[in-house]
Amino acid sequence: MAIVTSKEMFAKAYNGGYAIGAFNVNNMEIIQGITEAAIEEKAPLILQVSSGARKYAKHVYLMKLIEAAIEDAEQTAGFDLPIVVHLDHGDSFELCKSCIDGGFSSVMIDKSGLPIEENIKITKQVVEYAHDHGVVVEAELGTLAGVEDEVKVKAEDSSYTRPEDVQHFVEATGCDSLAIAIGTSHGAYKFTAAQCTRNEKGILVPPPLRFDILDEVSKRLPGFPIVLHGSSSVPQEYVKMINDNGGKMPDAVGIPEEQLRQAARGAVCKINIDSDLRLAMTGTIRQYFNEHPDHFDPRQYLKPARANIKELVKHKLVDVLGCAGKAQ
Ligand SMILES: [Zn+2]
Numbered sequence: 001m002a003i004v005t006s007k008e009m010f011a012k013a014y015n016g017g018y019a020i021g022a023f024n025v026n027n028m029e030i031i032q033g034i035t036e037a038a039i040e041e042k043a044p045l046i047l048q049v050s051s052g053a054r055k056y057a058k059h060v061y062l063m064k065l066i067e068a069a070i071e072d073a074e075q076t077a078g079f080d081l082p083i084v085v086h087l088d089h090g091d092s093f094e095l096c097k098s099c100i101d102g103g104f105s106s107v108m109i110d111k112s113g114l115p116i117e118e119n120i121k122i123t124k125q126v127v128e129y130a131h132d133h134g135v136v137v138e139a140e141l142g143t144l145a146g147v148e149d150e151v152k153v154k155a156e157d158s159s160y161t162r163p164e165d166v167q168h169f170v171e172a173t174g175c176d177s178l179a180i181a182i183g184t185s186h187g188a189y190k191f192t193a194a195q196c197t198r199n200e201k202g203i204l205v206p207p208p209l210r211f212d213i214l215d216e217v218s219k220r221l222p223g224f225p226i227v228l229h230g231s232s233s234v235p236q237e238y239v240k241m242i243n244d245n246g247g248k249m250p251d252a253v254g255i256p257e258e259q260l261r262q263a264a265r266g267a268v269c270k271i272n273i274d275s276d277l278r279l280a281m282t283g284t285i286r287q288y289f290n291e292h293p294d295h296f297d298p299r300q301y302l303k304p305a306r307a308n309i310k311e312l313v314k315h316k317l318v319d320v321l322g323c324a325g326k327a328q
Contacts, residue, residue, distance in 0.1 A: 003070070005105045005136045006084045009044045010177060010225035010269040018322030019264035022046035022227075023313065024088060024274035026053045028065055029302050030281070033309030035069040039077045041324040043317040046106070046270060048086040051095060052149035059102050082327055086138070088272070089151050096126045100135045108179070110151070112140035116165055123173040131174070138270075141169055142181030144230050146190055148274065155192070158185075163216035170221060177225040177270065180217055182210040184230040188239075188252040188275045196253060203236060204253040209263065218267035225269035232275035233257045233320075235312070241283035245290040252279075257320045264322055271321060280312045281305045 009020050023034045025047050038045040047069075049062055066085055073081040086106040087099040096107040109126040111119040123139045130137045142161030145153050161180035170178060185191065196204040217226060234254030242249050260271055288301040295301065318324045 003066070003085050003103065003105045004082045005134070006046065006086075006225075006270070007136055007176065009046075009082065009084065012326065013044075013269040013323065014223060014225055014267065016322075016326065017265045018326060019228075019260075019268050019271045020044055020046050020084075020323055021313070021316055021321050022048050022086060022088075022270050022272045023277060024048050024050060024053065024272070025062065025066070026056055029306040030277060030309060031062075031065045031069055033306045034277075034313050035073065035081065035083070037310045037313035037317060038083075038327070039073050039079060039081055041314055041317045042079070042327045043321075043323045043325070044082045044084075044327045046084040046086050048088040048272070049099075049104075050088045050149045051091065053088075054099075059099075063103055080327075089148070090126070091150070093122060093125050093129070096137075097129055100130055100133050104135065106136045106138065108138040108140070110140045110179075112143050112179075112181075113153075116141070116169065120169060120172045123169075123175055127174045127176075136176040137173075138177045138179055138227055139169070139173055139175040140179040140181075140229075141165055144181050144185055146186030146230055148186035148230070151186060153186075155195075160210060160213055161217060163213060163220055166217050167220050170224065177227050178217075178221070179227040179229050180214070182213045182228070183207060184209065184228050184255055186230040186275075188232070188234050188249065188254070188279060190230065190232075190234070190255065191253055193251055204251055206253055206255065209255065209259050211262070214263060214266065214268070221267070224267070226267040227270040227272070228260070228263060228268050229272045231255050231260055231271045232273050232279075233260070235276060235279065238276075238279040238283040241287055242279065245283070245286035247282070247286055260320050261322065264320070273316060276312060276316075277309050280308045284308045 145158035
């Protein structure tokens, strides 16, 4: 199977009450860990690339690695793994065009920081070019707090999506899916300690997602796929592994998985996960270095890092997204 768009995936996810995982990729080990998990769980998959990842690894390397993953799935598993290759947070028409011309099947244009009419104008321009080339477009309304690569928004500059804007925006732009802000946030420090409460173990508990906004948006856009960004859960076992092995990540906190599962049952068809993979990889490597100070072969520490990324992704596909078995 070649690279596909998310059109059919989202229609099935919407009707089936699950979401597709969109995992950020930067290198071979991350791509292998994610795709091996998706193959074993027979789960449809979105691999997404930020402009920072494209600068780090180069477009051509990432495309060839993803093509290799698809070929490997066919050859070793005898299984057609549907993969969407998506641009995460495209910030200009030119960047989106470059990814469309370079073989991506999906792009995000994120002009959520602009007034809505300017957001509409640029999004519409991207949609026209993308649809002419058989590519789908994700747009965004509302602004998430946090840091992700080149997207940095302070908590006081973030804003929830206004449900009264969504119909006009989707009709005017023709976009295929919409990212909304209901309280998720980019990065491993999604909330300050002041925004949270603490449980009996002293671990931070973040404020709940605004399901009232999600419900209102879904009512106004029946059948339309909604996207959640910034949806890592920041597994505390990996935060601990990092901190126990020379790292310093105090009070890192994410979105509870049961809230993501609830969102996936409704109109949310795509859930973005990046920080959790970074934490798994970094924690594993830190621990490895600590336990084997004499080792210096990168394969020795990248192998367990890749294996833990795979385990983490399998857990997300099965227990959080609900999309295991849905690629058949
Ligand atoms: Zn994002």
